[in-house]
Amino acid sequence: MTTPTFGHVELRAGAYADSVTLLQVSRAVQGLDGVLAAQVAMATALNIEVLTEMGFEVPTEATTNDMVVALRLADEGALAAALAGVDQALRDANRRPEGSSEVAAPRTTGSALRRTAGTPGDEIVVVSVPGPSALVEAMDAVDAGRDVLVFSDNVPVEQEVALKRAAAERGVLVMGPDCGTAVVGGLGLGFANVVSPGPVGIVAASGTGCQQLLALLDHAGVGVGSALGVGGRDLSSEVRGASTREALRRLDEDPAVELVVVISKPPAADVATEIEAYAASLATPVEFALLGEGRPDLTAAAESVLRRLGRDVPAWPVTGEAGRGSGAIRGLFVGGTLKTEAQLIAAEHISGQDGGHSFVDFGDDEYTSGRAHPMIDPSLRLEHLARAAADPATGVLLLDVVLGHGAEPDPAALLAPAVAAVDQPVVIAVVGTVGDPQGRDRQVRALVDAGAEVHLSNAGATRRALELLGDNA
Amino acid sequence: MSNPLSTPGAVVNVGADLLADAIADQATPVTRVDWRPPMTGTEADLATVAADPLRRTANERALAAMLDVTANLVDVAPASEVLGLQRGEFLHAGPPIAWERASGPLRGGLMAGAALEGLVDDPEDAAALFESGSGVSLEPCHHRSTVGPMAGVVTPSMWMFVLEDATTGRRTYCSLNEGLGKVLRYGAYGPEVLTRLRWMRDVLGPLLQQAVRATGAVDVTGILTQMLQMGDEAHNRNRAGTLMLLRDLAPALVRSAAAPDDIAEAFRFIGSNDHFFLNLAMPACKLALDAARGIEGSTMVVAMARNGTDFGIQVAGTGDEWFTGPAQLADGLFLGSYGPDDANPDIGDSAITETAGIGGFAMATAPAIVRLVGGSVPDALATTRRMHEITLGENPRWTVPVLEFQGTPSGIDVTKVCRTGILPQINTGMAGKVAGTGQVGAGLVTPPAEIFPKALARLAELTRQRQ
Numbered sequence: 001m002t003t004p005t006f007g008h009v010e011l012r013a014g015a016y017a018d019s020v021t022l023l024q025v026s027r028a029v030q031g032l033d034g035v036l037a038a039q040v041a042m043a044t045a046l047n048i049e050v051l052t053e054m055g056f057e058v059p060t061e062a063t064t065n066d067m068v069v070a071l072r073l074a075d076e077g078a079l080a081a082a083l084a085g086v087d088q089a090l091r092d093a094n095r096r097p098e099g100s101s102e103v104a105a106p107r108t109t110g111s112a113l114r115r116t117a118g119t120p121g122d123e124i125v126v127v128s129v130p131g132p133s134a135l136v137e138a139m140d141a142v143d144a145g146r147d148v149l150v151f152s153d154n155v156p157v158e159q160e161v162a163l164k165r166a167a168a169e170r171g172v173l174v175m176g177p178d179c180g181t182a183v184v185g186g187l188g189l190g191f192a193n194v195v196s197p198g199p200v201g202i203v204a205a206s207g208t209g210c211q212q213l214l215a216l217l218d219h220a221g222v223g224v225g226s227a228l229g230v231g232g233r234d235l236s237s238e239v240r241g242a243s244t245r246e247a248l249r250r251l252d253e254d255p256a257v258e259l260v261v262v263i264s265k266p267p268a269a270d271v272a273t274e275i276e277a278y279a280a281s282l283a284t285p286v287e288f289a290l291l292g293e294g295r296p297d298l299t300a301a302a303e304s305v306l307r308r309l310g311r312d313v314p315a316w317p318v319t320g321e322a323g324r325g326s327g328a329i330r331g332l333f334v335g336g337t338l339k340t341e342a343q344l345i346a347a348e349h350i351s352g353q354d355g356g357h358s359f360v361d362f363g364d365d366e367y368t369s370g371r372a373h374p375m376i377d378p379s380l381r382l383e384h385l386a387r388a389a390a391d392p393a394t395g396v397l398l399l400d401v402v403l404g405h406g407a408e409p410d411p412a413a414l415l416a417p418a419v420a421a422v423d424q425p426v427v428i429a430v431v432g433t434v435g436d437p438q439g440r441d442r443q444v445r446a447l448v449d450a451g452a453e454v455h456l457s458n459a460g461a462t463r464r465a466l467e468l469l470g471d472n473a
Numbered sequence: 474m475s476n477p478l479s480t481p482g483a484v485v486n487v488g489a490d491l492l493a494d495a496i497a498d499q500a501t502p503v504t505r506v507d508w509r510p511p512m513t514g515t516e517a518d519l520a521t522v523a524a525d526p527l528r529r530t531a532n533e534r535a536l537a538a539m540l541d542v543t544a545n546l547v548d549v550a551p552a553s554e555v556l557g558l559q560r561g562e563f564l565h566a567g568p569p570i571a572w573e574r575a576s577g578p579l580r581g582g583l584m585a586g587a588a589l590e591g592l593v594d595d596p597e598d599a600a601a602l603f604e605s606g607s608g609v610s611l612e613p614c615h616h617r618s619t620v621g622p623m624a625g626v627v628t629p630s631m632w633m634f635v636l637e638d639a640t641t642g643r644r645t646y647c648s649l650n651e652g653l654g655k656v657l658r659y660g661a662y663g664p665e666v667l668t669r670l671r672w673m674r675d676v677l678g679p680l681l682q683q684a685v686r687a688t689g690a691v692d693v694t695g696i697l698t699q700m701l702q703m704g705d706e707a708h709n710r711n712r713a714g715t716l717m718l719l720r721d722l723a724p725a726l727v728r729s730a731a732a733p734d735d736i737a738e739a740f741r742f743i744g745s746n747d748h749f750f751l752n753l754a755m756p757a758c759k760l761a762l763d764a765a766r767g768i769e770g771s772t773m774v775v776a777m778a779r780n781g782t783d784f785g786i787q788v789a790g791t792g793d794e795w796f797t798g799p800a801q802l803a804d805g806l807f808l809g810s811y812g813p814d815d816a817n818p819d820i821g822d823s824a825i826t827e828t829a830g831i832g833g834f835a836m837a838t839a840p841a842i843v844r845l846v847g848g849s850v851p852d853a854l855a856t857t858r859r860m861h862e863i864t865l866g867e868n869p870r871w872t873v874p875v876l877e878f879q880g881t882p883s884g885i886d887v888t889k890v891c892r893t894g895i896l897p898q899i900n901t902g903m904a905g906k907v908a909g910t911g912q913v914g915a916g917l918v919t920p921p922a923e924i925f926p927k928a929l930a931r932l933a934e935l936t937r938q939r940q
Contacts, residue, residue, distance in 0.1 A: 105507035107509070
């Protein structure tokens with residue numbers, strides 16, 4: 001050292017703190033003004049050696065039960081403050097730290113399932129992470145033997161096949177990927193309507209198709225115990241109905257289910273044969289509602305289910321009355337299956353010719369990348385509604401409103417004023433049940449008050465729109 | 474198997490909160506996963522490995538194999554006898570490395586070892602010997618069923634603890650712990666280091682051999698069970714374990730044929746070295762983890778080790794391949810006037826304890842250790858809980874009282890590390906970066922993150938090859 005400094009060494013007999021605490025104390029004291037070096041330690045042989053190397057003279061009477069306070073200071077005047085700093089640091093080291101011992105949330109599905117293992121009741125997992133990570137989370141559920149709903153889309157088909165193969169080995173049901181709706185033992189998952197328990201079990205490859213069926217059956221007084229989504233590709237030749245089989249098996253085992261309905265696009269031909277054979281082997285009758293060109297629509301499927309159960313087919317409710325229009329239909333939809341159904345009915349009506357009608361599904365990937373689904377965020381469709389209304393070629397506006405858990409809490413709040421501002425007739429299919437959290441009847445009333453004609457049946461709404469155009473179509 | 478028509482009692486939601494809200498609105502309890510994107514570029518490999526049909530059962534087997542092992546101390550003997558280590562053969566910590574890339578403390582340890590074996594008279598002369606490479610060879614401890622703390626240098630005349638799995642007869646080895654401060658394993662090679670090593674070779678080793686042979690097998694796994702309930706996490710704190718070992722060996726030590734002064738010195742040496750048991754905890758952990766090696770499809774880490782330059786891991790499903798990245802600097806407290814500039818990057822095989830679920834993973838049972846980084850008791854609890862996020866299961870024998878006797882987080886899963894970005898937490902000592910310095914501090918460290926995606930990529934490649 002070139003500048004004169006002041007050294008201070010003191011023994012504190014009987015004082016004890018563990019070495020880690022003392023390291024921390026030493027570090028704190030070193031940070032004080034006027035302190036060049038500080039070492040507070042128990043006087044073990046090793047520590048005495050360290051102190052000696054630092055240039056301190058430790059009294060020879062020191063024993064391992066003594067605490068040594070060794071300070072090198074700029075000058076003697078800093079001593080009192082430095083010793084006060086030592087005492088403060090020793091007190092601080094023993095202070096109860098603040099901070100929460102609250103348990104952090106699990107970071108993976110597997111961790112969540114492990115934490116709740118052993119709690120009573122079956123757990124189910126809902127996955128809606130981005131597609132590239134969906135299989136990994138869903139596989140945690142399969143590993144734990146838990147059923148899983150995969151809401152995520154953009155899952156590669158080979159991953160879907162692998163996931164469902166693993167699930168089949170474990171007797172696990174995979175709903176999805178891209179499964180928007182399920183009702184499991186009365187619990188709604190994803191976008192699901194509130195329904196009463198009843199004799200019908202549904203296996204659905206289509207979310208909004210399933211919701212239309214739930215709404216129509218509910219109106220007819222027929223409950224649904226479970227509606228199990230399987231994902232739009234389940235009956236493709238790659239996936240081969242893996243989830244459809246498991247869903248059918250589960251519903252068949254439930255004594256409360258009298259009739260199972262399968263809603264899907266027509267399966268790949270070879271898969272259809274396999275699934276039909278499997279369905280025929282079950283004790284519970286299975287009704288296939290396969291949607292597509294030249295096939296019955298969803299409302300016809302619901303009617304067929306009612307007849308098979310021996311129930312009366314009610315008149316599907318229509319509220320309000322739209323005036324006639326001139327031009328073409330502009331169909332602005334949030335439900336993909338509902339849009340396709342409307343498109344097929346319109347095409348049939350005009351014998352395949354282009355009547356100038358157009359139908360858009362705002363739930364399609366091209367409209368949802370980077371934004372929420374239109375069932376949650378209506379702004380994009382409202383924008384297009386105003387644009388279509390300003391187009392003189394627009395003869396009738398045809399819309400859907402899908403209610404249920406997860407959907408926009410009050411869709412009419414924004415849609416009704418928009419409808420009121422439209423000159424053309426507006427026909428809306430409100431797909432929902434009286435039990436839905438949005439209050440179906442209140443939604444219908446608000447839309448009718450705004451001038452719309454509201455149907456429960458999407459097929460009914462579409463036919464009515466065509467009818468309003470009359471010979472102009 | 475679930476029955477879909479019974480109402481689910483609870484839901485686990487991973488992803489959009491809105492979907493969880495919709496379930497909560499139906500008066501059903503929802504656990505919300507705090508999901509975040511995985512480590513960059515790992516999505517495809519994670520999916521491939523998750524879909525590997527071998528993975529689930531392979532990991533169940535790996536975890537069970539590890540947890541089933543009971544490690545007994547059965548002998549103490551020179552490395553030349555039990556490992557067949559020849560003159561000029563040196564074992565070291567961590568993944569393979571040559572002298573050219575070796576860090577200061579590893580070089581210092583090797584120099585001390587060369588002097589101990591009489592290859593050179595002055596340790597300083599050993600540097601030229603290792604540079605020339607003539608008559609000397611370096612090999613990782615892990616390649617010889619051995620683990621070594623810090624530099625981990627093992628030479629033929631060093632006495633080794635011999636641990637055995639009673640069921641299979643498999644064995645692992647570790648040298649005797651020298652204590653703290655200026656010691657070989659921290660890279661010191663001064664006269665006091667060599668004097669101590671010679672005493673350990675000539676007096677302590679033979680005495681412990683007599684004592685262990687007279688006592689019979691000592692259940693090291695059982696001592697670990699107890700010490701975890703006594704404030705030790707068995708990496709940076711081994712106080713209770715050391716004293717329990719001394720208790721078990723004391724009768725045989727006293728009855729041995731050695732001179733009373735030597736026995737007294739052995740008692741003093743072991744009793745005053747809080748880390749003496751570390752060299753039993755480590756081979757016990759290795760014995761357990763080695764049981765999981767070579768299980769095809771398993772994503773469980775079976776070794777984490779550092780040589781002062783590289784940090785390496787080995788995985789059950791990828792054989793003996795090392796996945797390495799740069800060793801990190803520990804965050805902690807320094808001895809005397811040492812500071813961060815004096816510290817060498819992470820070194821030693823002692824992270825085998827964390828690999829087996831203790832050490833940093835059992836921080837909650839040793840709250841004092843968390844002060845190494847100026848943390849708090851809640852930090853210690855949070856650390857152990859966080860390690861459960863990246864492990865396959867819990868150890869039913871090794872439990873943490875303050876966490877309601879929850880088992881320690883066991884079996885690090887490469888996929889879970891990549892999914893969560895949570896890195897294993899390691900408690901460690903810090904060696905001086907200049908050869909000959911010795912210990913400069915202690916603290917907390919993690920592996921370099923990139924080694925986990927590397928291991929994952931290899932697991933994914935092997936999965937694809939099997940398809």
